Amino acid sequence: MPKLDLDTVPERNTTGYPGSYADDVAGRFVRRIGDAARLADFGASHVVLRPGAASAQRHWHEEEDELVVMLWGEAVLVDDHGRTPLGPGDIAVFPMNDGNGHRIVNESGADCAFLAIGRDGTGVVHYPDIDLKWNGAADRYEHKDGSAYD
Amino acid sequence: MPKLDLDTVPERNTTGYPGSYADDVAGRFVRRIGDAARLADFGASHVVLRPGAASAQRHWHEEEDELVVMLWGEAVLVDDHGRTPLGPGDIAVFPMNDGNGHRIVNESGADCAFLAIGRDGTGVVHYPDIDLKWNGAADRYEHKDGSAYD
Numbered sequence: 001m002p003k004l005d006l007d008t009v010p011e012r013n014t015t016g017y018p019g020s021y022a023d024d025v026a027g028r029f030v031r032r033i034g035d036a037a038r039l040a041d042f043g044a045s046h047v048v049l050r051p052g053a054a055s056a057q058r059h060w061h062e063e064e065d066e067l068v069v070m071l072w073g074e075a076v077l078v079d080d081h082g083r084t085p086l087g088p089g090d091i092a093v094f095p096m097n098d099g100n101g102h103r104i105v106n107e108s109g110a111d112c113a114f115l116a117i118g119r120d121g122t123g124v125v126h127y128p129d130i131d132l133k134w135n136g137a138a139d140r141y142e143h144k145d146g147s148a149y150d
Numbered sequence: 151m152p153k154l155d156l157d158t159v160p161e162r163n164t165t166g167y168p169g170s171y172a173d174d175v176a177g178r179f180v181r182r183i184g185d186a187a188r189l190a191d192f193g194a195s196h197v198v199l200r201p202g203a204a205s206a207q208r209h210w211h212e213e214e215d216e217l218v219v220m221l222w223g224e225a226v227l228v229d230d231h232g233r234t235p236l237g238p239g240d241i242a243v244f245p246m247n248d249g250n251g252h253r254i255v256n257e258s259g260a261d262c263a264f265l266a267i268g269r270d271g272t273g274v275v276h277y278p279d280i281d282l283k284w285n286g287a288a289d290r291y292e293h294k295d296g297s298a299y300d
Contacts, residue, residue, distance in 0.1 A: 002252060071238075
């Protein structure tokens with residue numbers, strides 16, 4: 001059936017962030033609906049943020065366009081432009097290589113959810129606020145100087 | 151700004167459907183936000199359907215994955231499985247080459263809106279109910295036998 005029954009899509013609460021960088025996403029629950037539906041052209045993830053949780057550390061992609069649409073609840077987009085409230089139906093786009101570190105934070109007292117469109121694991125991802133870089137070619141997180149995390 | 155102001159994105163009400171096939175989409179208003187935001191990895195269109203309007207003639211793509219998420223209002227997904235109501239936050243996916251002709255119809259008395267993710271103009275699009283085919287290589291609509299529309 002084309003209409004998704006989210007209960008049939010596995011929900012994951014993991015992250016590859018090293019050490020304490022993982023703390024901000026401890027309340028992030030992701031369903032990879034693109035994989036579940038065998039989509040090849042793009043990825044699609046349904047993300048629920050518990051109160052206090054963030055979508056990610058603030059980041060931008062060299063080689064991946066991202067689009068986010070809020071589904072329910074309230075969140076705040078934090079990026080180089082400041083803080084922007086997001087509510088149901090709001091759409092935000094992050095063209096590849098824009099250099100605008102961004103993330104979505106649930107500062108409300110209730111869960112919120114969004115749908116994220118993009119691709120996976122490609123290229124380099126920059127994290128302007130912390131000593132972290134995603135090296136897509138090596139498929140690993142690194143320090144900004146390129147050295148490995150233990 | 152990453153958060154989209156839809157009022158800044160041109161709205162179009164055109165179709166390339168020949169003859170009376172255009173009638174069903176007369177109340178369809180499309181904003182191509184992927185183009186406006188210079189996204190390259192995928193296309194994204196914000197679509198408003200007036201009461202009685204359809205998203206398209208019922209169709210399926212040989213070479214394009216599609217994903218739809220309802221933003222507001224109520225609609226009905228019509229496909230080979232029958233009729234499925236869609237409301238805000240509902241997500242439907244149409245993997246390429248699935249052979250499942252689909253469209254979204256606004257049978258309510260008020261406008262509705264959805265976001266559609268996909269690509270543009272690629273491959274062949276089949277229309278099971280009518281004498282129509284999209285020929286991506288030739289960039290034109292054709293009769294099912296491959297002959298041109300006048």
